[in-house]
Amino acid sequence: MLRWIFFIAFVLLVELYAFQAFKTITRAKWIIIPYQIISLAIIVFVIYSFTQFDRTVGQNRQSLITFGLLLLTFLPKLIVTLFLFGEDVYRVFMGIITNFTGDNSAESGSFLPDRRKFVSQIALGAAAIPFLSLLYGMTVGKYNYKVIRQAIFFPDLPDSFDGMTITHISDIHSGSFDNPEKIQYAIDLINEQNSDIVLFTGDIVNTHATEMHPWIDTFKKIHIPKFGKYSVLGNHDYGEYVTWPSAKEKNDNFEAIKDLHRQIDFKLLLNENVKINNGTEEIALLGLENWGHNFKKAGDLAKSTLGLTDSDFKIIMSHDPSHWEYEVKNHKTKYHLTLSGHTHGLQLGIEIPGIFKWSPVQYVYKQWAGLYENLGRYVYVNRGFGFHAYPGRVGIMPEITVLTLKKGKNVA
Known part of the structure; x- marks a missing residue:
């Protein structure tokens, strides 16, 4: 009181x-x-x-x-x-x-x-x-989509994957959308990139599976590229921020959310890996459930690595970048690249591309927007496709990331 x-x-x-x-x-x-x-x-x-x-x-x-x-x-x-x-x-x-x-x-x-x-x-x-x-x-800002391009160099990248392109989106939060034309424009931007693979790192809804129903046909228009479309879950996909009448209703909603990925032609990875084959060579794509330092810890790195060897080139999809900070970057096994989202850049900050970026969220997350490196291991944090809580974006715009994997050492 x-x-x-x-x-x-x-x-x-x-x-x-x-x-x-x-x-x-x-x-x-x-x-x-x-x-x-x-x-x-x-x-x-x-x-x-x-x-x-x-x-x-x-x-x-x-x-x-x-x-x-x-x-x-x-x-x-x-x-x-x-x-x-x-x-x-x-x-x-x-x-x-x-x-x-x-x-x-x-x-x-x-x-x-x-x-x-x-x-x-x-x-x-x-x-x-x-x-x-x-x-x-x-x-205006909440639908002011930006395509951000980033090349990342790896000395041990298999030769046939030199130049491979990845379109990375995260944090759709479909329950917040209110403009079909702007969402269709963003989908068109994704398709215009003509990447080799499309990866989505979680939070397809705010809470309820039904939030995505009006947008299924729109997101299904994302073209299926050479290596396919893959996705993982985010913290909002578990329905843990509302009170449910029963455990069954919560579980039914969770199952329906997982099925949304199938309905938009994404392969949902749940603590598992798939091999991306390009003729005689392959790389491993690991999809983890949400693991957050201050959020749900359902991600199982050991389980997602089953069947892989130390020599495999590995890309992780993990919604929360704190997973990279606390488990991945210093792991005894080398995970070359981690793709995350979650922070949204707080949807509020100041950013001059290539020169300066600041947001209050940086005092909570060490990795909150863009590319970070530790001992040759990288994490890229997408600024998010949608918005949540505050229905807008100031300075930190919604992002469609295009990553290019390059063979060699980083020249920076």
């Missing part, structure tokens, strides 16, 4: 500071009154939506809108609060100084100096940046 009291007090404090910023800039009622009405309406809607959240359903369209609206309005107001709180510290300090020096303003009759208009203007200008960015992310 005390936690909720603090939370409500904090929200009211943020709202108060935001209102003061507007009031300092203008006293026009035709601006102030609509602002108050809209702010109150959003607060009421968010509170109502949270009270209506159904643990047996999980994330749905309303929860996506609610969380997006909460970020869109609260984050800019929080920035305004930081500016005005800083000004209040200054005002208190100046009030103390003037009071002790006997220079207290008789004009205002107040211990504190008046708020300065330019500080509120700067605060609102700074708040406009996240507001416009989040708005862009919710309207």
Whole structure:
């Protein structure tokens, strides 16, 4: 109960500071009154939506809108609060100084100096940046697909696989989609790459198998390339983030989710491996169930390696990149390349390709977007195809990865 009291007090404090910023800039009622009405309406809607959240359903369209609206309005107001709180510290300090020096303003009759208009203007200008960015992310960014190409060099790559191309997608989260044309555009982009193999590293839904039903025909249009289409499960595919009426219903949903992969012509690998043959040579593709340092640990590396030898060139599909960090990169057996997703790059960050990338998620995951290497072993973390929780993407765009395997040493 005390936690909720603090939370409500904090929200009211943020709202108060935001209102003061507007009031300092203008006293026009035709601006102030609509602002108050809209702010109150959003607060009421968010509170109502949270009270209506159904643990047996999980994330749905309303929860996506609610969380997006909460970020869109609260984050800019929080920035305004930081500016005005800083000004209040200054005002208190100046009030103390003037009071002790006997220079207290008789004009205002107040211990504190008046708020300065330019500080509120700067605060609102700074708040406009996240507001416009989040708005862009919710309207354009979430479907702003980027094809990212990456060559990776291996001295022991079989000769006939030199130049092999892999299209890698991850984190579809079909339950969040709301624009068939944009999804079809992304599928067309996948097909345009004409890769030798297509690999999908998990989270086909948010929770329920039925979320994918409207999109089966669309994803089935992904062409079957030379070496086929393979997939694995992600943490959301196990249905563990909702309350189920019975264990049977949870299991039935899990079985239906696994069958979705068959329906879109992907071969789902469950702690197993397949050999990709190219004439006289072959490489091993290992598909693991989800293994996350802070999530479900169903992946079994030993089981997925059955029948393989140390000399086999091995590619792992494992949804969570923490699996590479904690089990794969220093394993006694060499696993050449691991493909992961899961982080989404938090769907929020700053990225200048080839120069700079930052996201708050990097403080949780050491490998969170792009290519990483340790002792000649690589992991590539896809930024995700879909979106979850926040219905948008800012700075970290949805990704279709095209990897090219090259024979030789990395020239970097």
